[in-house]
Amino acid sequence: xxxxxxxxxxxxxxxxxxxxxxxxxxxxxxxxxxxxxxxxxxxxxxxxxxxxxxxxxxxxxxxxxxxxxxxxxxxxxxxxxxxxxxxxxxxxxxxxxxxxxxxxxxxxxxxxxxxxxxxxxxxxxxxxxxxxxxxxxxxxxxxxxxxxxxxxxxxxxxxxxxxxxxxxxxxxxxxxxxxxxxxxxxxxxxxxxxxxxxxxxxxxxxxxxxxxxxxxxxxxxxxxxxxxxxxxxxxxxxxxxxxxxxxxxxxxxxxxxxxxxxxxxxxxxxxxxxxxxxxxxxxxxxxxxxxxxxxxxxxxxxxxxxxxxxxxxxxxxxxxxxxxxxxxxxxxxxxxxxxxxxxxxxxxxxxxxxxxxxxxxxxxxxxxxxxxxxxxxxxxxxxxxxxxxxxxxxxxxxxxxxxxxxxxxxxxxxxxxxxxxxxxxxxxxxxxxxxxxxxxxxx
Amino acid sequence: xxxxxxxxxxxxxxxxxxxxxxxxxxxxxxxxxxxxxxxxxxxxxxxxxxxxxxxxxxxxxxxxxxxxxxxxxxxxxxxxxxxxxxxxxxxxxxxxxxxxxxxxxxxxxxxxxxxxxxxxxxxxxxxxxxxxxxxxxxxxxxxxxxxxxxxxxxxxxxxxxxxxxxxxxxxxxxxxxxxxxxxxxxxxxxxxxxxxxxxxxxxxxxxxxxxxxxxxxxxxxxxxxxxxxxxxxxxxxxxxxxxxxxxxxxxxxxxxxxxxxxxxxxxxxxxxxxxx
Numbered sequence: 001x002x003x004x005x006x007x008x009x010x011x012x013x014x015x016x017x018x019x020x021x022x023x024x025x026x027x028x029x030x031x032x033x034x035x036x037x038x039x040x041x042x043x044x045x046x047x048x049x050x051x052x053x054x055x056x057x058x059x060x061x062x063x064x065x066x067x068x069x070x071x072x073x074x075x076x077x078x079x080x081x082x083x084x085x086x087x088x089x090x091x092x093x094x095x096x097x098x099x100x101x102x103x104x105x106x107x108x109x110x111x112x113x114x115x116x117x118x119x120x121x122x123x124x125x126x127x128x129x130x131x132x133x134x135x136x137x138x139x140x141x142x143x144x145x146x147x148x149x150x151x152x153x154x155x156x157x158x159x160x161x162x163x164x165x166x167x168x169x170x171x172x173x174x175x176x177x178x179x180x181x182x183x184x185x186x187x188x189x190x191x192x193x194x195x196x197x198x199x200x201x202x203x204x205x206x207x208x209x210x211x212x213x214x215x216x217x218x219x220x221x222x223x224x225x226x227x228x229x230x231x232x233x234x235x236x237x238x239x240x241x242x243x244x245x246x247x248x249x250x251x252x253x254x255x256x257x258x259x260x261x262x263x264x265x266x267x268x269x270x271x272x273x274x275x276x277x278x279x280x281x282x283x284x285x286x287x288x289x290x291x292x293x294x295x296x297x298x299x300x301x302x303x304x305x306x307x308x309x310x311x312x313x314x315x316x317x318x319x320x321x322x323x324x325x326x327x328x329x330x331x332x333x334x335x336x337x338x339x340x341x342x343x344x345x346x347x348x349x350x351x352x353x354x355x356x357x358x359x360x361x362x363x364x365x366x367x368x369x370x371x372x373x374x375x376x377x378x379x380x381x382x383x384x385x386x387x388x389x390x391x392x393x394x395x396x397x398x399x400x401x402x403x404x405x406x407x408x409x410x411x412x413x414x415x416x417x418x419x420x421x422x423x424x425x426x427x428x429x430x431x432x433x434x435x436x437x438x439x440x441x442x443x
Numbered sequence: 444x445x446x447x448x449x450x451x452x453x454x455x456x457x458x459x460x461x462x463x464x465x466x467x468x469x470x471x472x473x474x475x476x477x478x479x480x481x482x483x484x485x486x487x488x489x490x491x492x493x494x495x496x497x498x499x500x501x502x503x504x505x506x507x508x509x510x511x512x513x514x515x516x517x518x519x520x521x522x523x524x525x526x527x528x529x530x531x532x533x534x535x536x537x538x539x540x541x542x543x544x545x546x547x548x549x550x551x552x553x554x555x556x557x558x559x560x561x562x563x564x565x566x567x568x569x570x571x572x573x574x575x576x577x578x579x580x581x582x583x584x585x586x587x588x589x590x591x592x593x594x595x596x597x598x599x600x601x602x603x604x605x606x607x608x609x610x611x612x613x614x615x616x617x618x619x620x621x622x623x624x625x626x627x628x629x630x631x632x633x634x635x636x637x638x639x640x641x642x643x644x645x646x647x648x649x650x651x652x653x654x655x656x657x658x659x660x661x662x663x664x665x666x667x668x669x670x671x672x673x674x675x676x677x678x679x680x681x682x683x684x685x686x687x688x689x690x691x692x693x694x695x696x697x698x699x700x701x702x703x704x705x706x707x708x709x710x711x712x713x714x715x716x717x718x719x
Contacts, residue, residue: 160613161609161613171608172603172608174617175599175603175608175612175613175615175617175618176603176617176618176619177617177618177619178617178619178620178622178623179619269682270681270682270684271681271682271683271684271685271687272682272684273618273619273685290604293685293686293687294684294685294686296603296604298606302606305606306606306608306609309608309609310609313609
């Protein structure tokens with residue numbers, strides 16, 4: 001039994017290829033059915049986001065399954081395989097496990113540490129479960145992927161700080177003000193980054209937005225968008241005392257806001273601090289303002305410096321995360337390996353139980369008149385001998401298998417003449433589902 | 444009897460030291476476990492210290508604030524209590540890093556000059572005396588918290604202005620929050636300080652026959668009071684806050700410490716403790 005992962009992501013494939021391969025949510029059930037039938041698979045799931053399209057499956061023959069899945073993809077999307085074959089990556093076994101754990105932990109994301117991917121993976125898994133396309137292995141695989149992601153998030157600071165300029169501005173504001181909900185944001189000039197930052201501020205509770213622009217109509221439009229007020233450009237200096245957070249991005253060649261504008265505003269607002277964010281180049285706000293008590297000024301370079309440091313920090317944290325992932329991959333592949341011995345252990349137990357049962361029957365028949373209680377005793381004894389005798393070898397087999405050592409399994413099969421190996425390694429998903437109930441007690 | 448007091452006080456010191464170390468840990472790295480350890484250590488220290496205070500009180504059959512040793516110990520007890528109150532209510536355990544060192548130093552000092560119970564001089568036996576002492580120490584301790592918050596404010600403000608917004612920056616509370624807490628602790632500490640001075644003067648009239656005799660300690664406590672009065676006035680009527688308020692709260696507490704200890708060590712007057 002093998003786990004495989006096959007797909008494209010933002011690094012391996014340009015958007016033209018990704019968009020052709022992507023599955024709409026409502027197309028996934030049909031795709032699961034189609035691919036499962038085409039490749040003769042028991043377990044399969046599809047993860048389709050704007051940055052990646054991936055298939056995870058369990059199979060007996062990875063290479064053959066790969067070809068069938070590629071053909072299936074090509075058929076489903078009506079796209080010649082040659083169009084995307086070079087962009088595809090394909091992982092099997094431990095590599096596949098590592099890949100999926102890294103995806104779940106957001107180590108493979110475009111912006112490392114952004115948490116959306118975990119939710120998308122959970123949705124994809126839920127869809128597969130809903131369509132009964134998962135079995136014991138994929139179930140356990142996904143749950144381990146989720147717990148690994150959680151482990152990475154809690155044990156490292158990978159999603160700790162803002163990695164966009166507009167979000168960094170919000171984080172700073174939250175360290176200057178105790179509470180953003182009663183604060184007023186003013187936009188001076190219009191720019192994409194300003195708008196984005198304003199939106200971030202609104203989602204973090206800011207309710208009052210003032211907008212000013214040399215073109216008043218533009219200010220009115222933008223104000224309407226934020227449910228705020230437009231202010232005449234000539235008048236905005238007089239309104240500075242109302243402003244807690246000011247975002248500036250005009251095309252002005254000289255400083256628009258200077259300390260002499262801020263000093264009276266500060267006094268009027270009883271020295272409550274003002275956070276100035278200057279996104280314009282050339283700058284709109286005199287840098288000397290930052291020296292004033294109660295004024296905090298960040299220009300675009302400052303914010304980008306913050307973001308760069310945060311990204312650096314994320315990458316450092318990502319290194320620690322990789323170590324955590326590696327440990328989890330080892331644990332999970334150990335479990336996968338241990339699956340391989342389960343059929344052997346089953347057969348061994350069946351053999352021993354059969355012999356014990358036959359001998360008990362013979363003995364009881366030979367002894368003649370026995371009370372039911374005495375019969376029970378003899379049966380219990382035989383059972384106990386079997387269990388105690390098998391306990392050590394079974395434990396050993398499992399341990400060795402978890403470390404990837406299959407030699408003892410072969411030895412045991414030869415020694416006990418176990419032949420019933422027809423379906424061994426064929427479809428352990430099936431196997432396991434039938435067996436789980438009886439294998440747990442001796443674990 | 445004497446040894447059970449020493450043991451309790453030593454135990455309190457030990458807990459304070461652990462709490463202080465945990466507080467420093469929080470400066471270095473945020474951790475819920477460290478912050479819980481800090482709180483637990485401070486609570487344990489406070490309880491042991493309070494028990495010691497009671498034992499000493501029973502032994503001397505009076506409020507144990509007669510000698511320098513007893514005064515220091517009482518002040519440290521209030522410091523721990525005020526810190527705990529502010530920190531637990533507002534979940535700002537990192538504040539401990541700025542206040543607990545003082546608690547540790549004062550408790551250690553008290554332990555180093557520990558002396559057996561002595562009969563109180565008659566001048567200290569008055570109803571006003573315990574009121575004066577308790578109110579003053581409660582006020583001083585609360586204003587020590589204001590001072591700790593002031594230091595924290597200046598640190599965070601500097602980090603933001605210098606654009607060093609990682610590490611410690613993320614672990615300190617927002618400037619707005621620090622300033623709020625600073626205002627609250629000032630509004631509690633200042634009335635206590637005022638009441639402490641008034642009850643002291645009433646006591647003086649009973650003990651020495653005059654409300655105010657301009658001995659150095661009285662003069663200095665008046666100077667301190669004016670500093671804090673100015674700060675509170677500035678905050679309420681002009682809207683002073685932020686850096687200016689933080690600096691003043693630090694200066695004010697320096698004046699308190701000088702009034703409390705410096706005057707006794709450097710100048711002479713009526714207020715000298717029994718041990719000097």
